[in-house]
Amino acid sequence: MAEALEAIKALATGFATTFKHLFRKPITEEYPEFKRTLPERTRARIILTRDPDGGERCVACYLCSAVCPVSCISMQSAEKEDGRRYATWFRINFARCIYCGLCEEACPTSAIQLTAMFETCERDILTLVYEKEDLLVDHGGKDKEYNFYKYAGVVTQEGGKGEHIKEDKPVNVKSNLP
Amino acid sequence: MTIYSIIFYILALLILVSTGLAITRRNLVHAVIYLVFSFFGSALLFYLFGAPLLAVLEVIIYAGAIMILFLFIIMMVKVETSEERMFPLNQWLPAAVIGLLYLAIGALLVSSAPGKDIPLEMALTHPKEFGQYLFQRHWLSIEIVSLLLLIALIGALHLGRRKREEKIEEKP
Amino acid sequence: MDWIIGIIVLIVKLGLVLVGLLLLAAYLVWVERKFLARLQIRYGPNRAGKFGLLQPIADALKLMVKEDTVPEAADRILFLLAPAVVATSALLMFAVVPFGSHLTLWGKKIPLVITDLNVGLLYVFALSSLGVYGVALGGWASNSKYSLLGGIRGAAQMISYELALGLSLVPIVMHAGSFSIVDIVNAQAKYPFILLQPFAFVIFIVSAMAESKRIPFDLPEAENELGAGYHTEYSGMRFGLFFLGEYVHMQVLGAFVAVFFLGGWRGPLLPAPVWLFIKIILVALIMIWIRGTLPRLRYDQLMAVGWKVLIPAALLNIMVTGAILLI
Numbered sequence: 197m198a199e200a201l202e203a204i205k206a207l208a209t210g211f212a213t214t215f216k217h218l219f220r221k222p223i224t225e226e227y228p229e230f231k232r233t234l235p236e237r238t239r240a241r242i243i244l245t246r247d248p249d250g251g252e253r254c255v256a257c258y259l260c261s262a263v264c265p266v267s268c269i270s271m272q273s274a275e276k277e278d279g280r281r282y283a284t285w286f287r288i289n290f291a292r293c294i295y296c297g298l299c300e301e302a303c304p305t306s307a308i309q310l311t312a313m314f315e316t317c318e319r320d321i322l323t324l325v326y327e328k329e330d331l332l333v334d335h336g337g338k339d340k341e342y343n344f345y346k347y348a349g350v351v352t353q354e355g356g357k358g359e360h361i362k363e364d365k366p367v368n369v370k371s372n373l374p
Numbered sequence: 375m376t377i378y379s380i381i382f383y384i385l386a387l388l389i390l391v392s393t394g395l396a397i398t399r400r401n402l403v404h405a406v407i408y409l410v411f412s413f414f415g416s417a418l419l420f421y422l423f424g425a426p427l428l429a430v431l432e433v434i435i436y437a438g439a440i441m442i443l444f445l446f447i448i449m450m451v452k453v454e455t456s457e458e459r460m461f462p463l464n465q466w467l468p469a470a471v472i473g474l475l476y477l478a479i480g481a482l483l484v485s486s487a488p489g490k491d492i493p494l495e496m497a498l499t500h501p502k503e504f505g506q507y508l509f510q511r512h513w514l515s516i517e518i519v520s521l522l523l524l525i526a527l528i529g530a531l532h533l534g535r536r537k538r539e540e541k542i543e544e545k546p
Numbered sequence: 547m548d549w550i551i552g553i554i555v556l557i558v559k560l561g562l563v564l565v566g567l568l569l570l571a572a573y574l575v576w577v578e579r580k581f582l583a584r585l586q587i588r589y590g591p592n593r594a595g596k597f598g599l600l601q602p603i604a605d606a607l608k609l610m611v612k613e614d615t616v617p618e619a620a621d622r623i624l625f626l627l628a629p630a631v632v633a634t635s636a637l638l639m640f641a642v643v644p645f646g647s648h649l650t651l652w653g654k655k656i657p658l659v660i661t662d663l664n665v666g667l668l669y670v671f672a673l674s675s676l677g678v679y680g681v682a683l684g685g686w687a688s689n690s691k692y693s694l695l696g697g698i699r700g701a702a703q704m705i706s707y708e709l710a711l712g713l714s715l716v717p718i719v720m721h722a723g724s725f726s727i728v729d730i731v732n733a734q735a736k737y738p739f740i741l742l743q744p745f746a747f748v749i750f751i752v753s754a755m756a757e758s759k760r761i762p763f764d765l766p767e768a769e770n771e772l773g774a775g776y777h778t779e780y781s782g783m784r785f786g787l788f789f790l791g792e793y794v795h796m797q798v799l800g801a802f803v804a805v806f807f808l809g810g811w812r813g814p815l816l817p818a819p820v821w822l823f824i825k826i827i828l829v830a831l832i833m834i835w836i837r838g839t840l841p842r843l844r845y846d847q848l849m850a851v852g853w854k855v856l857i858p859a860a861l862l863n864i865m866v867t868g869a870i871l872l873i
Contacts, residue, residue: 207840214585214839224589403686407624410679430668438675439705445682446701449694500664501725 240314245337253307256283260299286328305344309337389415571793572602585838609786624687632680632791642666646818666727685776696775700766707756713860714749717867731810738809761837800826
């Protein structure tokens with residue numbers, strides 16, 4: 197008997213709760229009218245950032261293209277006279293992109309960064325193929341200070357052999373002889 | 375021919391064809407479906423004869439409950455349909471003998487039916503009168519039948535109950 | 547001449563009831579989604595038209611233009627037929643529901659019911675037991691594990707609860723002294739049967755909800771275990787027919803709760819069909835409320851409730867009612 201009473205009480209509280217909900221204001225945020233500010237690290241469409249000196253960060257290493265699980269990134273690498281590598285073209289198909297962020301993690305130069313812009317919805321699916329010009333931005337994104345060529349041991353305008361940050365002077369191989 | 379006799383022959387054809395198909399199908403579910411159609415035909419026949427209660431009971435009990443249980447068992451057990459083969463002779467023979475016997479007796483009974491000499495009267499009853507007739511005039515047979523069903527129920531329960539397994543001592 | 551007029555009246559009645567049912571079924575989906583949303587502190591559909599009122603029409607259009615796929619391993623004919631069985635058996639039940647006493651047009655009495663069978667109540671049971679075929683065969687013919695499990699569960703559940711459903715209505719028949727639905731409504735002229743038979747009412751509504759496979763009893767569908775159960779493999783309007791069957795069933799349930807316990811179309815001031823409509827909607831809202839509150843039962847709980855609680859309670863109710871009527 198006590199059990200039955202308890203069961204009825206439990207049922208009654210359940211029904212009372214849902215009944216009370218009827219008169220509460222819905223907590224729904226109605227999306228197109230109300231857009232909440234997304235966290236800084238939201239993973240959505242990618243951008244190609246520049247280093248603090250204004251140069252393109254992307255060195256066309258193909259790592260992002262290789263790691264992309266849906267193979268939506270493609271590019272063509274080239275080299276400037278001073279030794280800097282760059283992408284002659286860089287193409288990403290956002291119709292296929294799954295916003296997994298693996299390209300951002302693979303990128304050695306912090307060039308690829310994911311932004312909060314997720315509203316990629318178009319009538320024509322081909323407008324979702326973004327070229328390098330669409331992706332390039334004029335800032336460093338989340339990583340403002342980093343400049344790959346100041347660290348990499350590659351001879352460019354940023355520095356010659358042994359002139360990079362945290363790099364020792366090159367060793368004269370012949371002096372190491374016994 | 376009145377419209378009723380036309381309907382009667384159509385229904386009779388439906389019942390015959392669907393029963394025949396039900397017997398010959400290899401696929402059990404199809405057989406059940408044809409049998410359901412056959413029951414439907416009989417129900418409509420009852421309705422045509424002025425017995426709506428019987429018609430509805432036919433649909434509820436036979437088409438609605440018993441055949442669903444058949445279907446349920448078939449679906450649960452998932453019998454593989456066997457490939458085409460004839461039954462062995464020692465199964466054919468008794469079946470044929472009993473079938474012929476049944477046909478002969480049936481023909482005999484039909485030919486000597488009282489309907490030939492005494493015209494049967496059409497009986498149109500409402501469920502109320504039918505129930506009163508059944509439960510006031512024949513209550514004893516109803517009770518006997520229900521006792522039989524009760525025995526069957528208890529028997530099934532007894533057979534279906536698992537023998538109490540010996541208690542397995544719990545490991546410390 | 548008379549029989550021509552009779553046929554015309556019958557066709558008009560059939561057409562009106564059919565259109566009304568289908569429209570109400572569509573808008574019941576809207577009511578359910580809206581009301582359920584408010585129970586869960588959401589808004590529900592509010593994009594298509596004002597308050598999302600065009601949503602059912604949009605849904606229906608979408609279902610109709612979608613591709614109608616049949617799985618390769620399915621039993622084609624049975625697969626195609628099963629949804630029709632569900633929808634038809636639900637729709638046909640309305641043939642015996644009275645919408646009022648009668649209209650007088652050009653000096654002729656037109657009863658506001660499609661047909662007044664003297665076995666009306668049993669006719670409803672016959673149809674509801676045929677609805678099981680749609681579920682069981684839909685599940686079997688799809689040739690998929692989820693569908694088969696859903697179909698088996700559906701068959702077992704509906705068979706079990708049909709008993710309780712039937713037994714719960716026996717006291718009503720005893721009070722009214724007739725199987726005819728019109729007579730049952732007329733017997734409630736003074737007071738509705740819910741006052742005489744509150745227990746029968748509870749048993750009826752619980753087992754009827756199980757019969758229409760709604761949420762505390764939606765094991766045959768069980769989205770999170772079986773995909774969608776017996777209609778996992780269906781698409782397009784065939785899926786729509788299953789859906790239609792479910793919502794028509796909801797109206798049928800509302801109508802029968804009204805007819806058996808709430809006095810049918812009887813009510814003060816308003817015209818009779820309006821009262822029936824109000825009662826149907828009221829029952830539907832209560833069912834949605836239950837859906838928004840209770841979780842799904844486990845399979846053994848489902849069977850225990852059916853066989854160990856509802857059927858004995860219904861039998862006891864019959865005996866007590868019989869004893870009281872005799873004295």
